[in-house]
Amino acid sequence: MSAPHSPTAPDWLDDACLDALIDQLAGQGYALLEHQVPASLCLALAEELATLRRQQALHAAGIGRGSEHVLRRDIRSDSIHWLDRSTQAQRDYFALMEHLREAINRALFLGLFELEAHFAHYPPGSFYKPHLDSFRGRSNRVISSVLYLNPEWPRDAGGEMVIYPSQPEFTDAPGEPLVLVRPMLGTLVCFLSETMPHEVLPTRLPRASIAGWFRRNASLNGMVDPAL
Ligand SMILES: O=C(O)CCC(=O)C(=O)O
Numbered sequence: 001m002s003a004p005h006s007p008t009a010p011d012w013l014d015d016a017c018l019d020a021l022i023d024q025l026a027g028q029g030y031a032l033l034e035h036q037v038p039a040s041l042c043l044a045l046a047e048e049l050a051t052l053r054r055q056q057a058l059h060a061a062g063i064g065r066g067s068e069h070v071l072r073r074d075i076r077s078d079s080i081h082w083l084d085r086s087t088q089a090q091r092d093y094f095a096l097m098e099h100l101r102e103a104i105n106r107a108l109f110l111g112l113f114e115l116e117a118h119f120a121h122y123p124p125g126s127f128y129k130p131h132l133d134s135f136r137g138r139s140n141r142v143i144s145s146v147l148y149l150n151p152e153w154p155r156d157a158g159g160e161m162v163i164y165p166s167q168p169e170f171t172d173a174p175g176e177p178l179v180l181v182r183p184m185l186g187t188l189v190c191f192l193s194e195t196m197p198h199e200v201l202p203t204r205l206p207r208a209s210i211a212g213w214f215r216r217n218a219s220l221n222g223m224v225d226p227a228l
Protein backbone atom coordinates (compact mmCIF):
# COMPACT_ATOMS: atom_id res chain seq x y z
CA MET A 1 0.00 0.00 0.00
CA SER A 2 1.30 3.46 -0.77
CA ALA A 3 1.09 6.28 1.77
CA PRO A 4 -2.17 8.23 1.86
CA HIS A 5 -2.19 11.34 -0.29
CA SER A 6 -4.60 14.22 -0.51
CA PRO A 7 -4.41 16.58 -3.48
CA THR A 8 -5.70 19.42 -1.32
CA ALA A 9 -2.68 19.35 0.99
CA PRO A 10 -1.44 22.95 1.09
CA ASP A 11 2.18 22.19 0.27
CA TRP A 12 1.36 20.79 -3.17
CA LEU A 13 0.95 23.14 -6.05
CA ASP A 14 0.80 26.05 -3.63
CA ASP A 15 0.22 29.62 -4.82
CA ALA A 16 3.92 30.37 -5.39
CA CYS A 17 4.29 27.27 -7.50
CA LEU A 18 1.14 28.03 -9.53
CA ASP A 19 2.31 31.63 -10.06
CA ALA A 20 5.65 30.34 -11.37
CA LEU A 21 3.88 27.92 -13.68
CA ILE A 22 1.67 30.65 -15.11
CA ASP A 23 4.62 33.02 -15.60
CA GLN A 24 6.54 30.34 -17.48
CA LEU A 25 3.54 29.36 -19.59
CA ALA A 26 2.76 32.98 -20.50
CA GLY A 27 6.42 33.93 -21.04
CA GLN A 28 7.84 30.94 -22.91
CA GLY A 29 4.89 28.75 -23.90
CA TYR A 30 5.84 25.92 -21.57
CA ALA A 31 6.27 25.34 -17.86
CA LEU A 32 8.19 22.75 -15.92
CA LEU A 33 7.38 21.71 -12.36
CA GLU A 34 9.63 19.33 -10.49
CA HIS A 35 8.88 17.67 -7.14
CA GLN A 36 5.51 19.44 -6.81
CA VAL A 37 3.25 16.46 -7.43
CA PRO A 38 3.36 14.09 -4.43
CA ALA A 39 5.59 11.07 -5.01
CA SER A 40 3.02 8.84 -3.28
CA LEU A 41 0.41 9.77 -5.88
CA CYS A 42 2.87 9.24 -8.76
CA LEU A 43 3.85 5.84 -7.38
CA ALA A 44 0.18 4.83 -7.03
CA LEU A 45 -0.42 5.87 -10.65
CA ALA A 46 2.72 4.02 -11.80
CA GLU A 47 1.48 0.89 -10.04
CA GLU A 48 -1.88 1.23 -11.73
CA LEU A 49 -0.24 1.51 -15.16
CA ALA A 50 1.85 -1.59 -14.41
CA THR A 51 -1.35 -3.48 -13.49
CA LEU A 52 -3.08 -2.32 -16.69
CA ARG A 53 -0.10 -3.63 -18.67
CA ARG A 54 -0.26 -7.02 -16.93
CA GLN A 55 -3.99 -7.15 -17.70
CA GLN A 56 -3.23 -6.28 -21.33
CA ALA A 57 -5.55 -3.29 -20.99
CA LEU A 58 -3.30 -0.96 -23.02
CA HIS A 59 -3.73 -0.46 -26.74
CA ALA A 60 -1.46 0.87 -29.46
CA ALA A 61 -1.76 4.66 -29.69
CA GLY A 62 -2.74 6.26 -32.98
CA ILE A 63 -2.70 9.78 -34.37
CA GLY A 64 -5.60 12.00 -35.47
CA ARG A 65 -9.05 12.16 -33.96
CA GLY A 66 -12.40 10.65 -34.76
CA SER A 67 -12.68 9.24 -38.27
CA GLU A 68 -9.11 10.41 -39.02
CA HIS A 69 -7.62 8.21 -36.29
CA VAL A 70 -4.90 5.92 -37.71
CA LEU A 71 -2.12 3.75 -36.32
CA ARG A 72 1.28 5.05 -37.43
CA ARG A 73 3.96 3.10 -35.59
CA ASP A 74 6.59 5.01 -37.62
CA ILE A 75 5.37 8.22 -35.90
CA ARG A 76 4.51 7.00 -32.41
CA SER A 77 5.02 3.61 -30.81
CA ASP A 78 3.56 3.92 -27.32
CA SER A 79 0.54 2.13 -25.85
CA ILE A 80 -2.17 3.93 -23.92
CA HIS A 81 -5.17 3.62 -21.62
CA TRP A 82 -7.61 6.50 -21.10
CA LEU A 83 -8.22 7.54 -17.49
CA ASP A 84 -11.84 7.14 -16.35
CA ARG A 85 -11.70 8.23 -12.68
CA SER A 86 -12.33 4.64 -11.62
CA THR A 87 -9.65 4.61 -8.90
CA GLN A 88 -8.70 6.90 -6.02
CA ALA A 89 -5.31 7.66 -7.60
CA GLN A 90 -6.99 8.76 -10.84
CA ARG A 91 -9.47 10.92 -8.94
CA ASP A 92 -6.57 12.51 -7.02
CA TYR A 93 -4.77 13.17 -10.30
CA PHE A 94 -7.88 14.87 -11.71
CA ALA A 95 -8.32 16.90 -8.50
CA LEU A 96 -4.76 18.12 -8.74
CA MET A 97 -5.12 19.02 -12.41
CA GLU A 98 -8.40 20.78 -11.62
CA HIS A 99 -6.45 23.01 -9.25
CA LEU A 100 -4.13 23.82 -12.15
CA ARG A 101 -7.01 24.43 -14.57
CA GLU A 102 -8.64 26.94 -12.26
CA ALA A 103 -5.37 28.79 -11.69
CA ILE A 104 -4.62 28.99 -15.43
CA ASN A 105 -8.14 30.19 -16.23
CA ARG A 106 -7.99 32.82 -13.49
CA ALA A 107 -4.68 34.22 -14.72
CA LEU A 108 -4.75 33.70 -18.48
CA PHE A 109 -8.48 33.66 -19.31
CA LEU A 110 -8.08 30.62 -21.54
CA GLY A 111 -11.54 29.25 -20.81
CA LEU A 112 -10.19 25.77 -20.20
CA PHE A 113 -13.17 23.53 -19.78
CA GLU A 114 -12.12 19.98 -19.04
CA LEU A 115 -9.27 17.52 -19.04
CA GLU A 116 -8.86 14.34 -21.04
CA ALA A 117 -5.91 12.15 -20.08
CA HIS A 118 -4.33 8.80 -20.82
CA PHE A 119 -1.64 6.63 -19.32
CA ALA A 120 1.17 5.98 -21.78
CA HIS A 121 3.71 3.17 -21.80
CA TYR A 122 6.71 3.53 -24.13
CA PRO A 123 8.49 0.16 -24.43
CA PRO A 124 12.26 0.15 -25.05
CA GLY A 125 12.97 1.45 -28.57
CA SER A 126 9.75 3.44 -28.80
CA PHE A 127 9.37 7.17 -29.53
CA TYR A 128 6.97 9.87 -30.68
CA LYS A 129 8.22 11.95 -33.61
CA PRO A 130 7.87 15.78 -33.62
CA HIS A 131 4.24 16.87 -33.67
CA LEU A 132 1.69 19.37 -32.43
CA ASP A 133 -1.06 18.08 -30.13
CA SER A 134 -3.69 20.24 -31.74
CA PHE A 135 -4.23 22.07 -35.00
CA ARG A 136 -5.78 25.49 -34.79
CA GLY A 137 -9.44 25.35 -35.73
CA ARG A 138 -9.42 21.55 -35.93
CA SER A 139 -9.38 20.64 -32.28
CA ASN A 140 -9.97 22.23 -28.94
CA ARG A 141 -6.93 21.08 -27.05
CA VAL A 142 -5.35 24.23 -25.61
CA ILE A 143 -2.83 23.18 -22.96
CA SER A 144 -0.97 19.87 -23.03
CA SER A 145 0.47 18.34 -19.89
CA VAL A 146 2.62 15.32 -19.14
CA LEU A 147 3.22 13.84 -15.69
CA TYR A 148 6.09 11.35 -15.52
CA LEU A 149 5.96 8.21 -13.41
CA ASN A 150 9.48 6.71 -13.54
CA PRO A 151 11.21 6.38 -10.14
CA GLU A 152 14.63 5.77 -11.77
CA TRP A 153 15.85 7.38 -14.95
CA PRO A 154 19.61 6.97 -15.67
CA ARG A 155 21.25 9.74 -17.73
CA ASP A 156 21.82 7.42 -20.69
CA ALA A 157 18.26 6.05 -20.79
CA GLY A 158 17.07 8.43 -23.55
CA GLY A 159 13.32 9.00 -23.67
CA GLU A 160 13.53 12.75 -23.06
CA MET A 161 10.72 14.96 -24.25
CA VAL A 162 12.05 17.73 -26.47
CA ILE A 163 10.08 20.98 -26.77
CA TYR A 164 10.75 23.25 -29.74
CA PRO A 165 10.00 26.97 -30.13
CA SER A 166 6.45 27.99 -30.86
CA GLN A 167 5.48 27.61 -34.50
CA PRO A 168 2.21 28.78 -36.03
CA GLU A 169 2.51 26.24 -38.84
CA PHE A 170 3.97 22.84 -38.11
CA THR A 171 6.96 21.70 -40.16
CA ASP A 172 9.01 18.50 -39.89
CA ALA A 173 12.11 20.53 -39.00
CA PRO A 174 11.08 22.32 -35.82
CA GLY A 175 14.49 23.97 -35.20
CA GLU A 176 16.73 24.08 -32.13
CA PRO A 177 15.24 22.53 -28.97
CA LEU A 178 14.06 24.89 -26.24
CA VAL A 179 14.33 22.26 -23.53
CA LEU A 180 14.84 18.53 -22.94
CA VAL A 181 12.70 17.06 -20.17
CA ARG A 182 13.78 13.86 -18.39
CA PRO A 183 10.75 11.71 -17.53
CA MET A 184 11.48 11.55 -13.79
CA LEU A 185 8.78 10.64 -11.28
CA GLY A 186 6.82 13.74 -10.29
CA THR A 187 7.98 16.03 -13.11
CA LEU A 188 5.01 17.81 -14.66
CA VAL A 189 5.37 19.73 -17.90
CA CYS A 190 2.72 21.93 -19.53
CA PHE A 191 2.82 23.65 -22.92
CA LEU A 192 0.63 25.25 -25.56
CA SER A 193 -1.00 22.48 -27.58
CA GLU A 194 -1.49 24.44 -30.80
CA THR A 195 1.92 26.00 -31.31
CA MET A 196 4.67 24.09 -29.48
CA PRO A 197 6.13 21.19 -31.48
CA HIS A 198 7.56 18.44 -29.30
CA GLU A 199 8.75 14.85 -29.52
CA VAL A 200 9.73 11.87 -27.38
CA LEU A 201 13.25 10.66 -28.15
CA PRO A 202 13.72 6.88 -28.45
CA THR A 203 13.74 5.38 -24.99
CA ARG A 204 16.05 2.59 -23.83
CA LEU A 205 13.93 1.78 -20.78
CA PRO A 206 10.19 1.24 -20.33
CA ARG A 207 8.82 4.76 -19.86
CA ALA A 208 5.62 5.59 -17.96
CA SER A 209 3.60 8.81 -18.05
CA ILE A 210 0.16 10.41 -18.09
CA ALA A 211 -0.51 12.81 -20.94
CA GLY A 212 -3.42 15.16 -20.36
CA TRP A 213 -5.04 17.92 -22.41
CA PHE A 214 -7.09 20.83 -21.17
CA ARG A 215 -9.76 21.52 -23.71
CA ARG A 216 -11.86 24.50 -24.55
CA ASN A 217 -15.57 23.80 -24.68
CA ALA A 218 -16.55 23.35 -28.30
CA SER A 219 -20.24 22.96 -27.61
CA LEU A 220 -22.66 23.61 -30.44
CA ASN A 221 -26.39 24.13 -30.05
CA GLY A 222 -26.19 23.21 -26.40
CA MET A 223 -24.52 19.87 -27.18
CA VAL A 224 -21.26 19.46 -25.34
CA ASP A 225 -18.44 18.17 -27.51
CA PRO A 226 -17.47 14.71 -26.22
CA ALA A 227 -13.91 14.24 -24.97
CA LEU A 228 -13.06 11.20 -27.09
O1 LIG B 1 5.31 11.55 -23.07
C1 LIG B 1 5.70 12.64 -23.43
O2 LIG B 1 6.71 13.16 -22.96
C2 LIG B 1 4.96 13.40 -24.51
C3 LIG B 1 3.83 12.61 -25.13
C4 LIG B 1 3.13 13.36 -26.23
O3 LIG B 1 3.67 14.24 -26.84
C5 LIG B 1 1.74 13.03 -26.55
O4 LIG B 1 1.20 12.03 -26.04
O5 LIG B 1 1.13 13.79 -27.34
Ligand SMILES: [Fe+2]
Nearest residue numbers: 131132133198
Ligand atom coordinates in the same frame (compact mmCIF):
# COMPACT_ATOMS: atom_id res chain seq x y z
FE1 LIG C 1 2.25 15.40 -27.88
